[in-house]
Structures are given as structure tokens and as C-alpha cells.
Amino acid sequence: MKTPKSTKIENIIPAYRMHTQSFINVLDGISEEDGLKRIENKTNHIVWMAGNFVNMRYGLGGVLGLQEQDPNNDLFFMGKTLDESLQYPSLAELKKNFHEISPKVYQKLLEVTDEELDEMFEIGMNIPFIKETKLNFAGMCIGREDYLSGQIGLMRRVFDYPGMKYDVDENINY
Template sequence: MDKPKSTKLEVIIPAYRMHTQTFLSVLSGISEVDAKKRIDGRTNHIIWMAGNFVNVRYGIANILGLEETDPYNDLFYMGKTLDEQFQYPTLADLIASFHKISPKVYRSLLAVNDEQLSELFPIGMNIPFVTEDKLNFIGMCIGRQDYLGGQMALMRRILNYSSMSYGVDDKITY
């Protein structure tokens, strides 16, 4: 396993890499038609969940100093509410965007140091026990991706797809 410059990220790196595997696995075989389905008009669809997942990676990129812009930021930034009037990208588009940003973020996570991670990063959550710094923002992003992965896995089963695989593709190194 790659070793990050900051020991504070030693649990983040494997989680990030596992999220890469999970993201691709949970979307494997999902049709574009099914990816737009909602349950009783109340849930987000898989496209929205996948788009928000990718947008979170772009968020990490930005706080690490990468000048990358999510092409679908207007649809997903800060968990923007799903709007059926919007034209959402396809799963193929989101997966391509995911593969574009993810290795860059991974390299940046390996390179960031403790001083950079401790820089204040106001999120506006005003939670007394959470310091709003870059490290905690990255941690919250990891948590968000856990949540979205679970939601997509549940939707996968609801839509009558087999459970996602936890197999690992060794060729994906981010």
C-alpha cells in the first residue's frame, strides 16, 4: 500500500481506495434506465447518488489545491436536491468523470502534509466538537461516500440486481 506523507491519513488512504472499488462495483451492470428510477418518487435515483459521490471527490480535490472543476457541479454540489426537470448525465459520463478526478485526488492525498491538513476550512456546520479544518473535511467526505455507496447498494437490490461484489480489481491503483 502507498504510504501517505501524513500519518493522519493512514486510515483514509485504504478507505479511499476501497471506495473506488465499491463505486465501480455497485454501478456494474446497472442500466441507464434503471439508474434514473426512484422509489415511490421519494428517493434519489442512482444517477444522483453517483453524481454526488463524484462531486465529493472534486470537493476533496479543491481543498487539496487541485484546480479541477466537476463538469456536473451545478447538479450535485453540496448535495443539491434532485430535480426531475434537470438533464442529468449518464452513468457512463459520471464514471468517466470519476476516473478522471480520482487518481489526481489520490496522489494529492499521498502528498499532503500535516500542516496543510490542519489549515482551517470553514464548512459552516457549527458543530462544537468538529474543528472545521481540511483533515475533518476529508473525513466527512469519506463518510459521505460510505453513505452514498450503501444507498446505491440498497437501490441495486430494490431494482432486482444482484448484490454488489466486494472483489478488488488490482489494476485500479487509486
């Protein structure tokens, strides 16, 4: 692993890289048709979950100074509610977006300084024990990605796919 400039981000980077692997693995083999299925019209579909995951990557990149914009931001920003009247991107498109943004965000994680991470970043949560900084936002993004991977993993099983594998492709270095 490359050495980051910030000591504060050292714990985030391995989780970020493992989530890259998890994103790939949890979506492995999911058909486009199954990606749009919901459970009793009560859950989000896998496409929405994957889109929200990709949107988190764009969001983290933006906080770290990237100028990249999620092409599907209007569908997923801030966990926007699923709207079945809208056209959602394909899983293939979301995977493409994921692989475009993720290495750029990873590079920013390596370059960010402790001072930048300590900068205030208003999330609007108004929770007294959470200091709204760029570092804490990065941590919240990691938490959200964990949650979404778990949700997609559960959907895999509901739709009779095998459980997610934890294989690591060492050629993917972001």
C-alpha cells in the first residue's frame, strides 16, 4: 500500500480498498433484471443501492477536492428516495462509473493532509457527539458503503444467488 500524507486517514484507506472489492464481489453475477426487483415493494432495489454506493464515492471525492460530478446525482444524492417512475441506470453503467471515480478518490485519500481532514464540513446531522469534519465525513462514507454492501448481500440471497465471496483481485489497487 502506498503511504498516505495523513496519519489520520490510515484506517480509512484499507476499508476503502476492501469496499472496492466488496462492491465488485457483491454485484458479481446479478442480472440487470434482478437488479430492479424489490421485496414486496418495501425495499430499494439493488440498482438503487449500487447507485447510492457510487454516489458516496463521488461525494467523498467532492469533499476531498475532486471536480467530478456523478452523472446520476439527481437519483441518488443524500440517499434520495427510490422513485419507480424514474429511469435508473443499468448495473453495467453504475459499475463503469464506479471504476472511473474510485481510483481518483483513492488518489485524493493518499494526498489529503491532516489539516484538510480537520476542516469543518457541515453534514447537517446535528448530532452533538459528531464533529462535522472532512475526516468524519470520510468515516461516514465508509459506514454507508458497509451498510449498502450488506443490503445487497442480503438481496443476493433472497434472489437465490450464492453469498458474496471475499475474493481479492490484487490487480485492483484502489
